[in-house]
Amino acid sequence: MSIEERLQRLEDVQEITLLIASYGPLVDAGEAERVAGMWTEDGVYDVDEIYMGDQAAIEAMVRGDRHQGLIQNGCCHFLGPAHVTVDGDRAVAVCPSVLLVRHEGRNFPARIGANHFDLVRTPQGWRIAHRTIRQLDGDPASRALFARAGQVGQVGQVDPTA
Numbered sequence: 001m002s003i004e005e006r007l008q009r010l011e012d013v014q015e016i017t018l019l020i021a022s023y024g025p026l027v028d029a030g031e032a033e034r035v036a037g038m039w040t041e042d043g044v045y046d047v048d049e050i051y052m053g054d055q056a057a058i059e060a061m062v063r064g065d066r067h068q069g070l071i072q073n074g075c076c077h078f079l080g081p082a083h084v085t086v087d088g089d090r091a092v093a094v095c096p097s098v099l100l101v102r103h104e105g106r107n108f109p110a111r112i113g114a115n116h117f118d119l120v121r122t123p124q125g126w127r128i129a130h131r132t133i134r135q136l137d138g139d140p141a142s143r144a145l146f147a148r149a150g151q152v153g154q155v156g157q158v159d160p161t162a
Contacts, residue, residue, distance in 0.1 A: 012086045016093055016119055016126050024077040032062035040120060044130045074102030079115060083149040089121040094149045097133065112136045114145040 001009075019038060026035045036059035039045065045052040045061075052058045061067055082095035099111040118130040134142035 009086055012091065012121075012126065013084045016084045016086070016091055016117075017080075017082055019119075019126055019128070020079055020082045020093055020095065020117065023079055027062060027067070027077050028071055028075060030062060030068065030071050032059045035059070035062050039128045039131075040122065043128050045128075046130070046132045048133065048135050070099075070101060074107075075110075076100040076107070082117075085149070085151070091117075091119040091121075091126065092148065092151060093117040093119065094146055096136070096146075114142045116145040116148055 023035065023038065026038075036055040039055055039058055042054050043058070044054075045058050050061065052061055077097065077099055079097045080095050082093040084091060084093045093115075094117070095115050097111075097113045097115050098109055099113075100107045101110040102108075113133045113135050116132045117128055119126050120129045132145060134145055136142050
């Protein structure tokens with residue numbers, strides 16, 4: 001691999017790492033448009049109980065009563081660190097996440113999750129094509145998302161039950 005290719009790969013990993021790291025601060029600030037803009041136009045955000053199939057649905061989630069209630073009471077979405085693998089114009093990242101919520105003056109973990117990201121290079125930079133989160137509750141399917149570290153496949157082809 002040439003020095004130029006190595007440098008490009010490092011720049012790609014850094015851009016993807018920063019993209020994933022920006023999710024928590026942006027979603028906790030209620031920046032609905034900026035959060036949705038992290039995805040491709042038809043990007044998927046698949047959380048255990050919620051399936052969002054495009055940027056409009058993601059933006060609506062951030063503006064929705066459930067999320068607004070979280071941020072008005074105080075919460076922190078923390079992701080990372082991410083293991084990023086780049087293959088040309090596609091990439092995969094996996095990482096843990098923790099959602100902390102404020103209740104009666106104290107912060108409590110409300111959710112811990114396994115995250116799998118399929119990313120694509122666009123003219124605007126790297127964007128999420130498909131993000132899958134499964135709660136780490138002992139189910140082998142959620143842990144299996146972590147095992148996909150380093151495996152770049154077809155975008156959106158994650159089967160969390162596999």
